[in-house]
Amino acid sequence: MGTVLSTISGADEDGGGAPNTTSTTTVSAHGFTNAETEYLLSLRRLVCQERHMLQQETQQGDVQSIIPLVWRCSHQLAALNDTTCGTVAFIQQRLQQLEVICNDSSLSNSLNVALQRIFTSDNKNEHESETYESYLEFVSSILWRNGNGYSQSIILQFIWIVCSETNACSGDGVVLAERIVELCLCTAMLVHYMLKDDAFAIDNGSMTLVEARSDAKEKMTIQSLTASLLEYTASTRADQFGGYAATTDSTTVMPKGSVTQREFSEWQRKVVPDLVSCSIVQFFQVLFFPPDSNDVQQQKQPQGVSNIFQQYTMPFPALHSSKEVISQTTRLGEGEVIPISSPVFGSNVRGENSNNPSTSFSPSVYAFTSISISRFGGKWYRLYSGTEDGWSWNQLEHSIIGYHGPTLLVIQASCKHRNETVVFGAYTASKWEKNKRDFFGTSDCFLFQLQPTFRVLKSLPKMGTRGGHYMYYHSTTNISTSNPSKKDDLAQGLGFGGTVRNPRLFIDWNLEVCRVSSQDTSFEEGCLGF
Numbered sequence: 001m002g003t004v005l006s007t008i009s010g011a012d013e014d015g016g017g018a019p020n021t022t023s024t025t026t027v028s029a030h031g032f033t034n035a036e037t038e039y040l041l042s043l044r045r046l047v048c049q050e051r052h053m054l055q056q057e058t059q060q061g062d063v064q065s066i067i068p069l070v071w072r073c074s075h076q077l078a079a080l081n082d083t084t085c086g087t088v089a090f091i092q093q094r095l096q097q098l099e100v101i102c103n104d105s106s107l108s109n110s111l112n113v114a115l116q117r118i119f120t121s122d123n124k125n126e127h128e129s130e131t132y133e134s135y136l137e138f139v140s141s142i143l144w145r146n147g148n149g150y151s152q153s154i155i156l157q158f159i160w161i162v163c164s165e166t167n168a169c170s171g172d173g174v175v176l177a178e179r180i181v182e183l184c185l186c187t188a189m190l191v192h193y194m195l196k197d198d199a200f201a202i203d204n205g206s207m208t209l210v211e212a213r214s215d216a217k218e219k220m221t222i223q224s225l226t227a228s229l230l231e232y233t234a235s236t237r238a239d240q241f242g243g244y245a246a247t248t249d250s251t252t253v254m255p256k257g258s259v260t261q262r263e264f265s266e267w268q269r270k271v272v273p274d275l276v277s278c279s280i281v282q283f284f285q286v287l288f289f290p291p292d293s294n295d296v297q298q299q300k301q302p303q304g305v306s307n308i309f310q311q312y313t314m315p316f317p318a319l320h321s322s323k324e325v326i327s328q329t330t331r332l333g334e335g336e337v338i339p340i341s342s343p344v345f346g347s348n349v350r351g352e353n354s355n356n357p358s359t360s361f362s363p364s365v366y367a368f369t370s371i372s373i374s375r376f377g378g379k380w381y382r383l384y385s386g387t388e389d390g391w392s393w394n395q396l397e398h399s400i401i402g403y404h405g406p407t408l409l410v411i412q413a414s415c416k417h418r419n420e421t422v423v424f425g426a427y428t429a430s431k432w433e434k435n436k437r438d439f440f441g442t443s444d445c446f447l448f449q450l451q452p453t454f455r456v457l458k459s460l461p462k463m464g465t466r467g468g469h470y471m472y473y474h475s476t477t478n479i480s481t482s483n484p485s486k487k488d489d490l491a492q493g494l495g496f497g498g499t500v501r502n503p504r505l506f507i508d509w510n511l512e513v514c515r516v517s518s519q520d521t522s523f524e525e526g527c528l529g530f
Helices: 034-058 066-078 085-102 108-119 128-142 152-163 177-194 215-238 261-271 280-288 363-371 393-400
Strands: 002-008 174-176 200-203 206-209 258-260 318-321 379-385 407-415 420-428 445-451 455-458 471-474 493-496 505-508 514-516
Touching: 002 393, 034 066, 034 108, 034 128, 066 085, 066 108, 066 280, 085 177, 085 200, 085 206, 108 128, 108 152, 108 177, 128 152, 128 280, 152 174, 152 177, 152 261, 152 280, 174 177, 177 215, 177 258, 177 280, 177 363, 215 258, 215 261, 215 363, 215 445, 258 261, 363 445, 379 393, 420 505
Parallel strands: 318 379
Antiparallel strands: 002 379, 002 407, 174 258, 200 206, 407 420, 420 445, 445 455, 471 493, 493 505, 505 514
């Protein structure tokens, strides 16, 4: 399977799901407006009161449903405790939706434990003002409100609390890499469903999830990202001159599949810089500042608190067909899309014979978004698909030549002998040029592998005559009219890296051969394919 997608970013550099708000109100040292500060303090007080009441009613020392509790309290405060039927029904509906998702998550209990620490103080002698100050500092740091991005130490501490089997945080402790990746995917899905009311429906009085989920694809993405993290960690530990000094004694035996905070932080910075920002950070943003709704928008809000409910852009891109833009005969109604389906990215419609856009969460799309929200947020337009448009070089050429936006080349291959499937390809921000006998494009491109091990191989800077071989496209056999037997021996097809006779990633012009190699002078070293 081969697919070429255009990626049009609709995201800000700070994050695809960031709320679209402006304010001229005085901003505190934590980065919040006066109204937001008062709201957050009220939220903590209300959550603590509700937890205390629930503990007394159930006669239990702990309350495991704090995520829905915070969700409900944030809606109540944002709506100013309006008791009109519309608002009450709206809050109840949102609460039921979140409970459906939380009940289906294996990490919900661990998330609840971590959130309980945010809303309660471990120090009984701590003054109330100090408790509120540390609470505001945490929220400010994790939501990037202090002007310096999110606090790496705070977010790592939260991750380690959730992922530790004992829920005990140790700066030098280790946790399973798979738990970290699962947490990020889990919170990303929570964000998706918290922003998509139409993913649910009421069936026989019960709230149900009508969106189709693929457990197999979710597990594959978790395994792929986990393998990437462990691969990077093993390579770094083996290198005495790696990016950081050893944090454990050389005689210490690390548990299999585990990583330290520094190892995870270094891997994220290098491979998936936006992994945390499009999952955990967005989860806290939406949990504390709930998304708007038509019911709430229509209600008159007093001055100074209208910015509590937020209007969000989706952090993950939507799939579209390029025919929606270029076709003169296609007529779509408002909100409709041309149905397309991909074995890698899923479908873009709700069901068969439907033009209604899908709300499905695609783990593969999430993996790309974790590389860069600014690059991969917004809309994706499918320019070409071999299975849908036919395995024709002319059709491929017609689809990509002349397109000036960024493109994502996705290749899926199978090995019959080993019963394995690999997904890999390349991203470029440069336009494709026809019948070039040399390389073109800029360093704004990279090679990747999505399955079975996630890899991002960035472009290398050009040094003199070395490197700079980014994009290649040559499909016309150059036959001399004076000597028909003389023709060039350049590779005929499209490719990335390598040389004009042997590109590192290459697809021949018959669309029958695809070959890859593990190194060249234009991209980082690493395996692609089998």
